[in-house]
Amino acid sequence: RAKARGRRSHCFFEPEMDAQLKARRALEVNLRAAYERRQFELHYQPWVDLRSGAVNGFEALLRWTDPERGPVSPAEFIPIAENIGLIVPLGEWVLAQACADAARWPDTIKIAINLSPVQFRSGDIVQTVRSVIETSGIDPARIELEITETVLLEDNASNLATLHALRDLGVRIAMDDFGTGYSSIGYLRRFPFDKIKIDRSFVSELPHDIDCLTITRGVAELAAGLGMSTIAEGIETIEQQEILRAIGCTLGQGYLFGKAMPAVDADALLQKSRTVAA
Ligand code: C2E
Ligand code: MG
Ligand code: MG
Ligand code: MG
Numbered sequence: 001r002a003k004a005r006g007r008r009s010h011c012f013f014e015p016e017m018d019a020q021l022k023a024r025r026a027l028e029v030n031l032r033a034a035y036e037r038r039q040f041e042l043h044y045q046p047w048v049d050l051r052s053g054a055v056n057g058f059e060a061l062l063r064w065t066d067p068e069r070g071p072v073s074p075a076e077f078i079p080i081a082e083n084i085g086l087i088v089p090l091g092e093w094v095l096a097q098a099c100a101d102a103a104r105w106p107d108t109i110k111i112a113i114n115l116s117p118v119q120f121r122s123g124d125i126v127q128t129v130r131s132v133i134e135t136s137g138i139d140p141a142r143i144e145l146e147i148t149e150t151v152l153l154e155d156n157a158s159n160l161a162t163l164h165a166l167r168d169l170g171v172r173i174a175m176d177d178f179g180t181g182y183s184s185i186g187y188l189r190r191f192p193f194d195k196i197k198i199d200r201s202f203v204s205e206l207p208h209d210i211d212c213l214t215i216t217r218g219v220a221e222l223a224a225g226l227g228m229s230t231i232a233e234g235i236e237t238i239e240q241q242e243i244l245r246a247i248g249c250t251l252g253q254g255y256l257f258g259k260a261m262p263a264v265d266a267d268a269l270l271q272k273s274r275t276v277a278a
Contacts, residue, residue: 200234
């Protein structure tokens with residue numbers, strides 16, 4: 001009977017689906033192994049003050065090379081890590097590593113770290129952040145935690161309480177990818193973010209798309225009125241940089257200023273700008 005059932009369930013899968021499932025399982029196994037072997041890397045993408053052009057901080061971005069497939073985008077492997085529960089320990093490593101690297105940088109340079117909603121809900125995120133602050137010794141005001149609207153979409157009191165508890169540790173909270181998904185202006189009332197990250201999908205249509213321009217200007221004004229700063233993601237051209245500065249966007253991040261780079265290169269970049277300034 002088992003044999004018959006086995007055959008039947010096998011027939012259920014289309015061959016391509018079977019291959020997809022196998023690839024997915026392989027990725028899961030390789031991700032777990034990579035975590036055990038400490039094979040993840042953090043790269044750092046600079047962001048600048050749009051008025052002065054000075055580097056103001058770096059966003060930590062995970063990098064992973066699958067032994068079979070080569071480099072895999074975090075957009076692909078983060079959801080898998082979330083699914084298999086790996087994101088919680090991996091996210092702790094990201095927090096610790098990013099703060100350890102940032103500890104070498106000047107006090108004026110901030111570090112932005114992405115938090116997965118799964119990590120956020122995991123229960124001990126506040127304790128984790130507190131212990132990372134203690135271990136690294138960096139000023140918590142230099143740490144920015146990036147969350148997405150999913151965290152607020154769930155609309156439960158405990159998520160809001162977690163945000164306030166994190167804020168009470170002295171860290172800053174940024175809303176990532178604003179304007180995508182279901183983000184609502186109401187969120188800005190429910191929680192006072194320190195910073196709004198305007199999603200790249202708006203920035204990439206500038207300056208040609210008038211609607212994007214209007215929305216971006218509106219978000220920048222709204223944020224300023226609420227005492228939040230704004231950062232535009234994905235700036236690739238000087239034209240975009242100039243228009244964003246003109247409409248009152250405070251900060252900018254994107255390939256125009258630099259791609260995410262290994263920690264040693266971020267160190268060198270800061271070293272260089274310090275010698276130039278001196
Ligand atoms: P995100 O947090 O919105 O990060 C910005 C993404 O835009 C990064 O992609 C960055 O490389 C890319 N980007 C920046 N400037 C430009 C530009 O000028 N042009 C273009 N085309 N792209 C630009 P990346 O590194 O592939 O990361 C994708 C997403 O994966 C991130 O989006 C974030 O949601 C997630 N992610 C990355 N690292 C982590 C992490 O440590 N933890 C968690 N939970 N998520 C992470
Ligand atoms: Mg981010
Ligand atoms: Mg983003
Ligand atoms: Mg994004």
